[in-house]
Amino acid sequence: MLVLVQNGVGAKILTPIISILIILGAISTAVNMISGIVTRCVNSIERNKSEAERTNGHLLRNAIFTAIFTFLAFAIAQFGLMAVVKKGYAYLGYAAFITLFVPFVVHAIATKGKEI
Missing domain, CATH: 1.20.5 (Single alpha-helices involved in coiled-coils or other helix-helix interfaces)
Known part of the structure; x- marks a missing residue:
C-alpha cells in the first residue's frame, strides 16, 4: 500500500496517513493478541475456583498475566x-x-x- 501511494496521486498527503494507519493496525493487533491470551490464561486458572474466589483476585490475575505477556512481547521485539x-x-x-x-x-x- 505504501509503495503504491508513494508512486500515485496525492503521495504527500496519503503517505503519512497510510503510515499512521499501519502503526495503529500493528498496535491494535498486539493489544488484541495480548488480551486474548490473558483472558485464556485467567479463565484456565479460575476454572476450578468458586465464584467468590474468581471475583476476589480476578483483577490482580489479569494484571499479572498482562504484565508477563507484555514483557514477553517486548523481549521478543528487543532480541x-x-x-x-x-x-x-x-x-x-x-x-x-x-x-x-x-x-x-x-x-x-x-x-x-x-x-x-
Whole structure:
C-alpha cells in the first residue's frame, strides 16, 4: 500500500496517513493478541475456583498475566523475532519428537498397527 501511494496521486498527503494507519493496525493487533491470551490464561486458572474466589483476585490475575505477556512481547521485539524463532524451532523439534513421535510409535506397537 505504501509503495503504491508513494508512486500515485496525492503521495504527500496519503503517505503519512497510510503510515499512521499501519502503526495503529500493528498496535491494535498486539493489544488484541495480548488480551486474548490473558483472558485464556485467567479463565484456565479460575476454572476450578468458586465464584467468590474468581471475583476476589480476578483483577490482580489479569494484571499479572498482562504484565508477563507484555514483557514477553517486548523481549521478543528487543532480541528480534528471527533470532527467537531460530532458537525456538530447534527446541520445538525435540519437543515434537518427545510428545508426538514417541507416543505414536508406542501406540502403534501396543495396538499392533490396528488403530493407526
